Amino acid sequence: MDMTNILILTVGTRVKIVEYFKALPHVKVVCTDASLNAPALYFGDVHYQMPRFTDPTYLDRVLEICEAEDIDGILPIIDTTAFMLSQNQQRFSQKNIKIITSPPEAVALSYDKRKLARFCHDNQLPTIPTFESLSDFKCAREAGQIDFPVFVKPAIGSGSVDNYKVSDMTELEAVLVDKTNMIIQAFVDGPEFGIDAYCDLETGELVDLFVKEKLLMRGGETDKARSVDQEPILSILRDLVRRANLRGPIDVEFFYDHGQWLISEINTRFGGGYPFAQACGKNYPQLIVNNLNGERNQVQNFEYPLNMILMKYPEVVVSSMDSNVLLQSKVG
């Protein structure tokens, strides 16, 4: 059987993702990172140190590696490279190399919360009420559509940097002084859910999903979660996938508030919590390899064990500075 060769960019600490591909038969896994201290580099078959994605030669370098390693598909696992690749899809499709992410308009929804809010509004998808300016917020408040407390955060950005819970107008005006590109959102306090889903690269169909309730967050990452039923969220997710034309692995975040599922974030790449889905039996790397081999994926059965508790813990790996070869892993 022919080999399927996948290039995973900016692998960082995403060791599990690399391992899942490596466990598939007839797959060569090529990894890159800007730093040789990225542990996941050493879990594939081949690794390359690359310039940062801001380097003007970055895409040329990616193409060089594709040529040298006979790459069939490129998987970006951080937002910035997902965006860059989706914008330059043609340079790769010419050479018959697939980009494993969504088209640029969809990737844009993942990094600009204003775009996501407008998109949801235009497509009648439920999301957190979002205002792009103080005057918009004031109008809505006078119309009785929203009130304090609200949440103020940068339109572009992730994690909880520069996020403020604000309880009155004086405080809101103070927080917004000297800041641009901030959004004002309704303060939502309900439980938070993360969906890891796969949208077929060929058909765009939602072919598999896994829903977890977040139990413990640390530094923007889910450390503990619980697997929950996908049924209540399926139709909204299907709508979203179709309307946003999402492709490949996605990670969609929802709040459940007053009986409503509200879309709070879309990531057009593997989410940091994907290993929980794989531990419960999902295998999106296999679906990706099927697509790279020209096969369409059938819709899966959407089943997985419920009420599983998913927990993260730190694993260590050691490499020699001189040889950059992995010497030890999972020393027990």
Place this chain on the structure above:
Amino acid sequence: MDMTNILILTVGTRVKIVEYFKALPHVKVVCTDASLNAPALYFGDVHYQMPRFTDPTYLDRVLEICEAEDIDGILPIIDTTAFMLSQNQQRFSQKNIKIITSPPEAVALSYDKRKLARFCHDNQLPTIPTFESLSDFKCAREAGQIDFPVFVKPAIGSGSVDNYKVSDMTELEAVLVDKTNMIIQAFVDGPEFGIDAYCDLETGELVDLFVKEKLLMRGGETDKARSVDQEPILSILRDLVRRANLRGPIDVEFFYDHGQWLISEINTRFGGGYPFAQACGKNYPQLIVNNLNGERNQVQNFEYPLNMILMKYPEVVVSSMDSNVLLQSKVG
């Protein structure tokens, strides 16, 4: 051969520590935590859910488990339980159960930075210049012993919560308003080192050590480090171990500043970065088991490979909420 039975308290996410003991022959590993969502619980032989250490019945419960599981030694791996156990050592020694940590006066150095500063001063050990009050700081500044910038932090506490870099007196006075139990320290900018060492429980001798330079910190934990030579730091560490009467596994943090090694923190328990030492060939769990079996440990050769790059990444584990049995781990 007789079994050695060890009880590890509040295991949390310290899966690696549990695994290292589990890998030793003739050792039974009993784990406890207040939460059944603590992943390390499921890596030992037996686990118990316990009340929090603040519960008045906590020690009774520990003794009950010791009786039920015929425990030879108890390993605390967080500061609070280390302190509580060291203070109540007698209740356990009566029953021939060893507490694997330092005596209470030494454990106190690990949670109150004022005590550590006074201890180092009284014992001529190098540490970061530390002032317990604004007036002390002002006196020292007038005497030309210290100047801005300084670092202000709580005397008791870990991580970087409530830590401030302060550049002038106005700012310093503002930061200290309404706060008690804060210390003022010289701002040290040099590279930071962490030492994982083992002090024999019987003899108190420093029997092994491993020194790493910290390359990347995240949320108070070392995510990347490099193994470095122990020689320059050995004599200070030996002095510290002897004068503070340290016992069992310790984690000592140093800054290297202007040609000086400065003690910045002592933890009288396994540090979060200990798995790096084990990955480089150390095996303190074996030294602990030797001590529990009544053997004294000889001083080891202090050797390990230098310039190894040590990297952390997230591993996942899944347990069923209903049965609390580990179902899957390291799904690859």
